[in-house]
Amino acid sequence: MEDNRQRESIESLGEFGLIDYLTRQVKPAHSTTLKGIGDDAAVLNFSGQDIVVTTDLLTEGIHFNLMYVPLKHLGYKAVVVNLSDVYAMNATPAQITVSIAISKRFNLEAVEQLYEGIHMACAHYGVDLIGGDTTSSLTGLTISITAIGSATREELVYRSGARPNDLLCVTGDLGGAYMGLQLLERENQVFKVNPKATPQLDGYDYILQRQLRPEARKDIPELFRKLGIKPTSMIDISDGLSSEILHLCKNSGVGCHLYEEKIPYDEQTKAMALEFNMNPLVAALNGGEDYELLFTLPLADFDKIKNDPDITVIGHMTAKEEGAMLVATGGSLIPLVAQGWNHMGRG
Amino acid sequence: MEDNRQRESIESLGEFGLIDYLTRQVKPAHSTTLKGIGDDAAVLNFSGQDIVVTTDLLTEGIHFNLMYVPLKHLGYKAVVVNLSDVYAMNATPAQITVSIAISKRFNLEAVEQLYEGIHMACAHYGVDLIGGDTTSSLTGLTISITAIGSATREELVYRSGARPNDLLCVTGDLGGAYMGLQLLERENQVFKVNPKATPQLDGYDYILQRQLRPEARKDIPELFRKLGIKPTSMIDISDGLSSEILHLCKNSGVGCHLYEEKIPYDEQTKAMALEFNMNPLVAALNGGEDYELLFTLPLADFDKIKNDPDITVIGHMTAKEEGAMLVATGGSLIPLVAQGWNHMGRG
Numbered sequence: 088m089e090d091n092r093q094r095e096s097i098e099s100l101g102e103f104g105l106i107d108y109l110t111r112q113v114k115p116a117h118s119t120t121l122k123g124i125g126d127d128a129a130v131l132n133f134s135g136q137d138i139v140v141t142t143d144l145l146t147e148g149i150h151f152n153l154m155y156v157p158l159k160h161l162g163y164k165a166v167v168v169n170l171s172d173v174y175a176m177n178a179t180p181a182q183i184t185v186s187i188a189i190s191k192r193f194n195l196e197a198v199e200q201l202y203e204g205i206h207m208a209c210a211h212y213g214v215d216l217i218g219g220d221t222t223s224s225l226t227g228l229t230i231s232i233t234a235i236g237s238a239t240r241e242e243l244v245y246r247s248g249a250r251p252n253d254l255l256c257v258t259g260d261l262g263g264a265y266m267g268l269q270l271l272e273r274e275n276q277v278f279k280v281n282p283k284a285t286p287q288l289d290g291y292d293y294i295l296q297r298q299l300r301p302e303a304r305k306d307i308p309e310l311f312r313k314l315g316i317k318p319t320s321m322i323d324i325s326d327g328l329s330s331e332i333l334h335l336c337k338n339s340g341v342g343c344h345l346y347e348e349k350i351p352y353d354e355q356t357k358a359m360a361l362e363f364n365m366n367p368l369v370a371a372l373n374g375g376e377d378y379e380l381l382f383t384l385p386l387a388d389f390d391k392i393k394n395d396p397d398i399t400v401i402g403h404m405t406a407k408e409e410g411a412m413l414v415a416t417g418g419s420l421i422p423l424v425a426q427g428w429n430h431m432g433r434g
Numbered sequence: 435m436e437d438n439r440q441r442e443s444i445e446s447l448g449e450f451g452l453i454d455y456l457t458r459q460v461k462p463a464h465s466t467t468l469k470g471i472g473d474d475a476a477v478l479n480f481s482g483q484d485i486v487v488t489t490d491l492l493t494e495g496i497h498f499n500l501m502y503v504p505l506k507h508l509g510y511k512a513v514v515v516n517l518s519d520v521y522a523m524n525a526t527p528a529q530i531t532v533s534i535a536i537s538k539r540f541n542l543e544a545v546e547q548l549y550e551g552i553h554m555a556c557a558h559y560g561v562d563l564i565g566g567d568t569t570s571s572l573t574g575l576t577i578s579i580t581a582i583g584s585a586t587r588e589e590l591v592y593r594s595g596a597r598p599n600d601l602l603c604v605t606g607d608l609g610g611a612y613m614g615l616q617l618l619e620r621e622n623q624v625f626k627v628n629p630k631a632t633p634q635l636d637g638y639d640y641i642l643q644r645q646l647r648p649e650a651r652k653d654i655p656e657l658f659r660k661l662g663i664k665p666t667s668m669i670d671i672s673d674g675l676s677s678e679i680l681h682l683c684k685n686s687g688v689g690c691h692l693y694e695e696k697i698p699y700d701e702q703t704k705a706m707a708l709e710f711n712m713n714p715l716v717a718a719l720n721g722g723e724d725y726e727l728l729f730t731l732p733l734a735d736f737d738k739i740k741n742d743p744d745i746t747v748i749g750h751m752t753a754k755e756e757g758a759m760l761v762a763t764g765g766s767l768i769p770l771v772a773q774g775w776n777h778m779g780r781g
Contacts, residue, residue, distance in 0.1 A: 188493045220491045224574070226574070
């Protein structure tokens with residue numbers, strides 16, 4: 088099965104390309120399928136409310152490093168990652184299934200810690216764990232979670248509804264999870280050289296929490312209802328702002344202008360970036376794992392959100408021909424490219 | 435994380451015990467959850483039809499050996515395994531999600547072969563592939579599938595409804611998948627010693643198909659409707675007849691008498707068992723992977739099924755106090771023990 092030419096082409100397809108490629112012949116045919124592959128979650132109808140289903144598979148050494156990720160946090164995060172996709176549909180999660188494969192390296196206590204985090208997330212987000220599997224693997228830990236939620240037909244928000252002149256908005260702040268990861272990796276390197284060294288993590292609790300124990304934006308669909316608005320398109324930020332904006336543009340058939348100077352950062356993100364001598368813009372655009380919501384709104388809704396501290400307008404959509412562009416602080420236009428977390432990168 | 439005492443206790447819990455243990459605090463709380471952990475599939479209600487959700491995680495070296503399992507067959511089988519759980523609820527599958535993690539060893543052609551089998555199964559069973567993930571792993575192949583189906587409230591069949599005197603019935607024949615696996619493993623050993631040897635597989639097409647490319651019993655829920663019957667309990671046979679009978683007994687609070695002489699075998703299963711100098715009973719009781727349906731019926735329904743070539747009455751349920759017993763051909767009673775495929779066995 089070794090074939091360098093083939094392997095090269097799997098690499099060049101990347102994570103999103105590969106699944107597109109593999110599922111190119113799939114045509115939803117069942118009468119209950121309203122939306123199959125191509126959004127944050129699939130939408131089904133079993134009369135009455137629409138249900139949404141989303142799934143994620145996390146593997147050790149690729150998505151997480153148990154050298155510095157506590158298993159309890161990992162369990163919590165694995166759930167959050169899935170629920171974030173449900174909120175990105177403007178839906179409410181209701182159930183999850185969890186399957187894990189573990190090698191002999193993991194004892195019962197370790198698996199319990201993992202499930203403790205899973206149970207905590209279920210309690211916090213009000214979802215039921217309704218099934219799953221525990222099985223063996225020859226090496227490492229694998230976690231697969233499927234989340235199911237519901238919404239009325241009118242509430243659902245897809246990636247495909249953005250129109251030129253819509254406002255491009257984001258919740259919270261960006262780049263924190265990536266800078267938290269950089270900090271953890273630096274301290275892990277120090278630890279490898281000197282196991283007696285004390286990790287230098289003081290003052291960075293926020294970015295560490297963003298990386299190790301993120302939350303999904305449960306509050307945002309509720310906020311939308313309160314404000315009486317409905318996004319024209321929405322996606323969660325798991326792979327970096329660039330990649331997510333490109334998804335919205337591609338699915339909606341529009342372009343966009345993203346303003347560098349509008350991107351929201353936490354102070355710790357900026358301070359850590361300074362320490363690493365890097366621009367926090369890189370963390371926001373390509374870092375990923377922020378689990379904030381990125382969405383578009385009709386211009387007419389500006390007054391409804393302009394004073395909300397949790398929402399920042401970071402740009403606007405344009406005609407498709409104008410492309411997806413970063414408007415740099417100096418005013419120059421730079422095409423956005425997807426360089427986010429690519430777990431098919433096989434790096 | 436190494437701790438022999440802890441590892442010992444994870445081993446002693448086994449596959450079913452571990453998930454019971456880990457989820458012991460789970461109490462379905464959401465109003466849409468009718469049935470959480472504890473059956474072949476979870477049951478949700480989003481008004482109108484009830485939906486069922488089931489999930490499986492398959493890992494290389496544990497659930498399959500790519501030395502003799504073609505990837506296309508593996509993809510097909512991975513879907514079938516999940517759909518079998520939906521049919522075991524007397525429900526009709528409608529959608530699946532598929533997530534895979536692959537190491538660098540797999541090229542695009544390999545992944546395509548896997549998906550070809552997945553697509554074939556979707557077409558054959560009339561289900562939509564509605565989502566999933568492709569990601570990297572450090573070693574080996576992992577496949578995670580979630581299946582969703584629906585049924586009316588009245589149609590659903592759980593593991594828990596069997597009553598004393600109910601007939602214990604099984605579809606098709608048993609032990610074939612296990613004997614197919616023995617044959618494949620034997621030829622694989624021969625191949626390791628002499629790569630030029632021609633595999634001796636002639637005349638065993640049926641048991642090879644049972645192992646490599648099994649089908650789920652899509653026809654059985656349809657047959658029940660046609661015959662105007664509804665099982666009092668049902669489960670699919672993935673882990674061996676002993677283990678599945680014990681599930682029905684435990685969940686229904688009954689005992690049973692299983693008659694050795696009634697267990698249906700295909701001629702190839704018997705012939706292969708003879709070649710291996712073993713009793714096909716062992717393959718049926720402990721072999722697993724037959725994906726037939728095991729169910730109980732009120733005695734009054736006997737006339738409706740007695741002439742159906744696809745259904746065999748293999749015993750009857752008893753009071754709980756009588757235990758779950760194999761009635762051996764000589765008439766002696768032997769307690770059934772679960773010795774099926776235990777993927778937490780870590781052997």
